[in-house]
């Protein structure tokens with residue numbers, strides 16, 4: 001039996017209470033349910049008591065001496081951060097392409113010339129399972145040091161059944177072994193492999209008839225994603241792939257309207273996607289349809305920053321009632337970072353979100369974007385004991401002192417896994 005953990009007297013305890021049922025939209029994104037002088041008692045991996053320190057003390061009574069205590073005075077305590085869109089399992093790196101882009105080449109030009117996703121696919125296919133596992137581990141460590149306690153992870157650098165399953169098995173092993181929880185997504189339709197360049201529909205058929213049934217049968221993925229983009233998969237192909245996934249129990253997600261407006265958001269609404277991600281070039285009609293269908297917008301301002309382009313219009317989406325989540329998009333080409341706190345900074349600085357909204361977006365809405373809103377993303381009785389203590393006196397400071405890792409302590413399922421910024 002591990003001892004209970006008592007995190008006490010936070011200057012601001014961000015609870016986000018009452019948000020577990022549905023994604024948070026509109027003005028409610030600004031309501032963090034902050035408790036000043038707030039405390040949390042975690043026991044057996046689960047949050048047991050939450051409230052003002054005096055109220056929690058009264059509930060705990062004589063059991064106070066049983067617990068390990070952490071003094072959070074002067075600090076902000078939030079739910080563990082959730083990253084709902086990553087491609088974290090891959091081999092190799094692409095700093096050569098970064099230099100090419102700095103000299104003027106575009107992301108799509110590099111991909112169309114056989115680089116980009118194709119070059120990481122080559123490296124990932126060539127890597128053994130053990131190699132992939134070892135290369136991904138330090139990325140998860142860095143996520144944890146940045147306060148991220150759950151990540152979604154996509155396949156999509158295999159582009160064949162064998163190698164897609166390999167990536168998904170590595171994600172499963174890492175989920176078992178590492179404190180960061182991993183929620184897996186199949187993304188066989190991440191790019192059209194070179195061999196099918198002249199007949200992409202044949203590849204779409206393979207994804208639908210060969211890959212999806214086997215991936216679903218393996219139980220290694222919960223979601224199914226597709227890169228709907230001009231020159232990659234069309235909205236029609238995307239819809240076929242996502243519908244086939246649904247028939248096999250895989251929930252739809254979509255990379256939508258990233259580089260060109262291409263009916264991605266509209267497709268998301270039509271298939272009932274859990275989330276539509278990127279949305280830099282989404283249309284007003286697409287925004288309206290997403291709001292009506294309750295699709296979560298997963299925005300990735302780090303990708304826009306790294307590709308040196310304008311970020312998505314978060315304000316328009318929030319004002320239209322679309323629930324917004326934030327993510328790193330961790331991948332070797334368009335966003336090589338594990339710093340979700342920096343992405344939150346960019347949420348404010350490049351998308352005009354408020355400090356309160358970016359916290360909602362990186363916790364409870366991110367949890368809803370991976371169908372975990374009932375387990376994580378808020379600090380409430382019965383939820384998983386995932387917490388972050390930030391060395392900041394209030395939530396505005398967390399965004400104001402930007403590009404700095406303010407994470408002091410990370411608690412995963414009631415256990416301290418990062419202390420004074422260092423992994424234990």
Ligand SMILES: N=CN[C@@H](CCC(=O)O)C(=O)O
Nearest residue numbers: 116117227329331332333334
């Ligand atoms: N846009 C498509 N896929 C990834 C990038 C993958 C890569 O470049 O390796 C993204 O979400 O940004």
Ligand SMILES: [Zn+2]
Nearest residue numbers: 085087255329
């Ligand atoms: Zn992506």
